[in-house]
Amino acid sequence: MKKIYILDTNVILHDPKSIFSFEDNNIIIPMVVIEEVDDKKKRQDSVGRNARLFSRYVDELRKKGKLSEGVELDNGGKIKIELNHQVLGQLPKGIDPNKPDNRILATSLGLQNEQDIPVILVTKDINMRIKADALGIKAEDYATDAIDIDELYSGLKDIKVPADKINSFFSNKRLNQEELSLDEKLYSNQFVNLEDSFGGSQSALCRYDKSKNYLVPFIFNSSDVWGIVPRNREQRCAFELLLNDNIKLVTLVGKAGTGKTLLALAAGLQKVVEDKDYKKLIVTRPIVPMGNDLGFLPGDKDEKLAPWMRPIFDNMEFLVGGKDENTASAVADLKEMGLIEMEAITYIRGRSIPNQFIIVDEAQNLTPHEIKTIITRAGENTKIVLTGDPYQIDHPYLDSNSNGLTYLVERLKDKELVGHITLSKGERSELAEIAASSL
Missing domain, CATH: 3.40.50.300 (P-loop containing nucleotide triphosphate hydrolases)
Incomplete structure (x- = not known):
């Protein structure tokens, strides 16, 4: 089922190509987001660069049709610039309608009430997601390039093997990966600490050489660098x-x-x-x-x-x-x-x-x-x-x-x-x- 994704300014300033990252779903850019991006375009850092890149991408899309009515993307989706000031009446009393974040929320709320398909606000602002939840708007972080930090590759793996495998490694100066009977693959230049599976004190710290499919000893054993x-x-x-x-x-x-x-x-x-x-x-x-x-x-x-x-x-x-x-x-x-x-x-x-x-x-x-x-x-x-x-x-x-x-x-x-x-x-x-x- 197709969805409507509404992009917050911080998503665009983080990744100017984000508008192409939602497969065949429809993308809505509130007008206030365009205004905020425009305010950043003169900055001489990555934020300013991303603002300028996004503007160029949208300008190229503008040549294909009216952005206010929606323009087809190559991935089958559609991008549309929404005049969010038309739906400010959707906001509850007490919320300042002049704040850019609240105007984006108003757009999301208005579209959610008008559409039969899911409407999702995408923002990297935690407080924006909290406010959206309070208003009954589904909100998500932009996670296309996100990595789960808790699962981040460490580069070092402990493996328990029989003592004779460790002896073989020291004798031959190598150990074939296939001799380890691993459930998970080893990555190039990953370090492995071989430990005695029977509880002995013997161990060996080595590196996986992917080109040879061997665990190899350290090249540099200098005690002083x-x-x-x-x-x-x-x-x-x-x-x-x-x-x-x-x-x-x-x-x-x-x-x-x-x-x-x-x-x-x-x-x-x-x-x-x-x-x-x-x-x-x-x-x-x-x-x-x-x-x-x-x-x-x-x-x-x-x-x-x-x-x-x-x-x-x-x-x-x-x-x-x-x-x-x-x-x-x-x-x-x-x-x-x-x-x-x-x-x-x-x-x-x-x-x-x-x-x-x-x-x-x-x-x-x-x-x-x-x-x-x-x-x-x-x-x-x-x-x-x-x-x-x-x-x-x-x-x-x-x-x-x-x-x-x-x-x-x-x-x-x-x-x-x-x-x-x-x-x-x-x-x-x-x-x-x-x-x-x-x-």
């Missing part, structure tokens, strides 16, 4: 991904204090400064809050970035401090030599970046489109590392299920050039671990 020693098995797995040049994209997810940024920076410094496998280490992060332009801060680009990059500098100075007492000067020297570059994501679009080690910190504040934009900048022999905590999101249109980092982890988890690990144990300090786990 730029002065950093892994403190748990997840951190060991992280270094295995970070130091492997055949794995071009690495995602590190974990709560505060698990060492995501520190491990990535240590590996980056090792690969660029010591091993010289890459020409430069580029470190970038979203400017949060997203709506503030860098131009509001005084100075040149580096001075504007300094407040946002302070966490990166803190970690960098901690790492370099082990090799030089004057840490600030040492970091400045690395920048002067062109080995390290701090960059704003604002300036990433349009670049082609070959032979560099790129770290994107706080990637949970990026949309799926922004993540795609960054990754498609990678040139020959470039490695990209994305770190973030999906539970600490500052972007107004993203949450733990719809941000670009979790979307990326799930969509690319079986690609041979990609590796992922979720860091679960806090190592910053006992106090930080208590706060991250209990508050």
Whole structure:
């Protein structure tokens, strides 16, 4: 049965292609949504970009017919611009009819009373869904690109096997996946911890090589990467991904204090400064809050970035401090030599970046489109590392299920050039671990 979906402004600003995501159902865009999108089009961030993209899509559809009467979509559905001011009388007394959200609710209520088919309001605003429910309107979140955070791929799996299988792995330096008799498939570069099924203490931490269909030993067993020693098995797995040049994209997810940024920076410094496998280490992060332009801060680009990059500098100075007492000067020297570059994501679009080690910190504040934009900048022999905590999101249109980092982890988890690990144990300090786990 066909349905009518009414789209809220935040859905369009999150995904400008959302109007094409509802199969052969009918899409209603209230006029107030067009007005709100128009107000955002001059912004110089992802919200402004999405507003402009949506306007172009609708303008192309306008050439096919009158939007006020409905225009056919290629998927069999229809899109229509609704003059919602005509149905404001549907709202109960006490609700301000001048508020944009209430005008969208009025449109939904009016159509629901007129139509014989289901009418559903789609919004990413929780309070909007609550208000809709109070008015008897069915409301849903926009979940086309959402990932269930509770089911997010962790990158590490514990498997119980007979002791002779573990002995075979150590002897032959490999173990065929078929010998494990698994009900679930293993993903490319997934880590496996083999445990003795009879309760023995013997175990083996290994990685699944999809191209050979084998579990293989770790390549990098160094106890020191730029002065950093892994403190748990997840951190060991992280270094295995970070130091492997055949794995071009690495995602590190974990709560505060698990060492995501520190491990990535240590590996980056090792690969660029010591091993010289890459020409430069580029470190970038979203400017949060997203709506503030860098131009509001005084100075040149580096001075504007300094407040946002302070966490990166803190970690960098901690790492370099082990090799030089004057840490600030040492970091400045690395920048002067062109080995390290701090960059704003604002300036990433349009670049082609070959032979560099790129770290994107706080990637949970990026949309799926922004993540795609960054990754498609990678040139020959470039490695990209994305770190973030999906539970600490500052972007107004993203949450733990719809941000670009979790979307990326799930969509690319079986690609041979990609590796992922979720860091679960806090190592910053006992106090930080208590706060991250209990508050």
